[in-house]
Each structure stands twice: as structure tokens, then as C-alpha cells.
Amino acid sequence: MLYYINNISTNDFLLKNYKNLILIKEDINKGANYDISSYYFKIDKNFKNEMKKKNSILDWRFPLTLEDICFFNKNGLCWLWSTSHEEVYEICFQEGEEKEYEYLKSIGIKFVEEEFTPTPKEYLYYLEDYLKD
Numbered sequence: 001m002l003y004y005i006n007n008i009s010t011n012d013f014l015l016k017n018y019k020n021l022i023l024i025k026e027d028i029n030k031g032a033n034y035d036i037s038s039y040y041f042k043i044d045k046n047f048k049n050e051m052k053k054k055n056s057i058l059d060w061r062f063p064l065t066l067e068d069i070c071f072f073n074k075n076g077l078c079w080l081w082s083t084s085h086e087e088v089y090e091i092c093f094q095e096g097e098e099k100e101y102e103y104l105k106s107i108g109i110k111f112v113e114e115e116f117t118p119t120p121k122e123y124l125y126y127l128e129d130y131l132k133d
Contacts, residue, residue, distance in 0.1 A: 010066055013050075014039070020047045025131070038130070039066060058084050070125075078125035092119045 014021070023040040041047060054060065060069040061084045070081035082089035091109075093101050093116060101116045 013065055017041060017047055017050060020044060023131070040127075043071075057082050057089050058087050060084050072127045076127035078127070081125065092124060094118050 020041040020043070021039060022042055025038040025040070027036040027038065043051075054065075057069065057080070059065070060082065061067055067084050068082055069084075070078050072078050077092070079092045080089065091104070091111075095118045097118075098116050101111075105111065
């Protein structure tokens with residue numbers, strides 16, 4: 001029954017944003033009582049406005065909306081990802097992005113690390129890895 005509620009709740013968001021939907025990737029977990037679907041969207045002005053309706057990146061939670069949102073840059077690098085039910089998110093910085101780090105701190109984003117520490121290359125998530133079968 002919970003799976004059905006999730007479909008009803010998320011369908012509204014999916015229908016509003018179907019023009020931005022690039023790909024749906026199904027991950028069927030045999031033996032579990034649920035399937036995991038990943039939705040990939042292109043972000044435009046309308047999609048940004050839809051996202052701004054949330055109070056926080058952590059508001060993307062089951063069962064009322066899609067969960068665990070992440071963002072990829074133009075190079076396919078995942079620079080922000082979340083685990084909403086655990087109330088954590090990570091922002092990935094690389095060498096040369098100190099300005100972005102300082103800006104986020106200046107608007108109130110709190111970081112676990114006290115200083116800018118670039119993310120090691122082997123720790124990064126790339127869109128092409130997610131799309132592999």
C-alpha cells in the first residue's frame with residue numbers, strides 16, 4: 001500500500017515537470033518490497049521555480065515527493081547530493097572553487113569541515129556512471 005501512495009504523491013510532481021524529464025532509470029531490487037526509480041531532469045526557469053517551493057534540500061522526502069535529490073554540473077559531475085531521511089547532504093568542491101565555498105558559507109550554509117578541502121577525484125560521482133546498465 002505504501003508503494004501505491006508514493007506513486008500517487010509523486011505523480012503530481014512528475015506531471016508538472018514532464019517536459020524536463022530526460023530519463024527514468026529503474027532499479028528493481030529482487031527480494032525487496034519496493035523498486036527504486038531514478039528520474040533525471042533538465043533544469044530550466046520553470047523547474048527552478050518548482051524547486052524553490054521547498055524550504056530545504058531536505059524537503060525532498062517520501063512519500064509526498066521524489067527523494068534524495070542531487071545535481072550534476074555541465075561536465076556530468078555530481079556537485080550536490082542528499083539523503084533526505086538521514087537529513088544530510090554533501091556538496092563537492094574541487095581545486096579552484098574556493099570562491100563558491102566561501103559564498104555558500106557567507107549565506108549561512110554550515111560545513112562540517114572548518115576549511116576548504118577539495119574532494120578527492122576518486123570520491124566524485126559522474127552522471128555517466130549512473131547511466132550505465
